[in-house]
Amino acid sequence: MDPIVRIREYQRDRVNFVLENVDLAFANSLRRVMMADLPTIAIDLVEIEANTTVLPDEFIAHRLGMVPLVSTNCDGAMRYTRDCNCLENCAYCSIVLSLNVQCNDSVAMHITSDQLEIQPHPNEGTEEAGEERVRRSENFGTPVGKNDPDADPILICKIRKGQELKLRCIAKKGIAKEHAKWSPCSAVAFEYDPHNKLRHTSYWFETDEKAEWPLGENAREEEPPREDEPFDFNAKPNKFYFDVETDGSLGAQEVVMKVRGDIPLS
Secondary structure, three states, X not given: OOOEEEEEEEEOOEEEEEEEOOOHHHXXXXXXXXXXXXXXXXXXXXXXXXXXXXXXXXXXHHHHHOOOEOOOOHHHHOOOHHHOOOOOOOOOOOEEEEEEEEOOOOOOEEEEHHHOXXXXXXXXXXXXXXXXXXXXXXXXXXXXXXXXOOOOOOEEEEEOOOOEEEEEEEEEEEOOOOOHHHOOEEEEEEEEOOOOOOOOOOOOOOOOHHXXXXXXXXXXXXXXXXXXXXXXXXXXXXXXXXXXEEOOOOXXXXXXXXXXXXXXXX
C-alpha cells in the first residue's frame, strides 16, 4: 500500500499531519531529514568594525548566526560555496548584510534583526553568470519577520548612550548537519501507538496508571485496547502523528514537500 498523508492542521510555519502505511524507520527518517538535510541560508561570517557594547564579538557573532533568514526555494536560488567557481564569496553563493547602529539617547536602545540590511555585493557583475538570482523571492536573505507588524524582531543586544555596533555579515547556504543554524525547523515531533498497545513504553505510576498518564489527543484516532485482548508479538506501528514547526526560513509546506523528494517511497 502507498503511504497516506492526512493534514489535520496547517499554518504558515506549522503543520500537523498523520502519516500512514509506512514503518517506524521511514517515519523517523522523515523527521531526521526535515531537521538536518534541507538547505537554508544563515550568517556564516561576521566582520565587526566597531563594538562598544557590553557583549564580546564572539557572542554577537553567534547570535547573528542563529537569526533565521528567508530561504524560500533555496535549492535553486543559491549555490553552495564549495560548488561555486568564484575566488571569494560572490553574489551567487553568498548574501551580504550590514548593521550600523549608534545610540545617542539616554534611554537604552534595542538592536534587533530588523536593523540588518542587505547590501549590494562588492563583486557583483564580475562573477560567472547563472540563473540562481532570478529564482530568488523579493525578500530572499532578509531576517524572518522583518517589517512584519505581526512578528516581533529578534533581539541581538542592547546599547546605551555613546555605544555603537557596526558590522558586516556574509550569509551562506548550508544544512543542519554542518551546524544547527541551518536547520529550517525549530521542532519536529512524532508519536505512534498512543494507547501503548505495543508496550514500547513502561509507565511508572504509584496507584492508577490511567489517571497518572492521561492520553493525548492522538489517542482519539485509534481504538483503545480491550482488557481481554491478547498481546500481538508481531504487531508493528504503521500510523504516525507529526507536528512540524519551522523557524520561518522555510514554510511548513515547503519543508514537507521537499522531504517527499529526498526519501524514496519504496
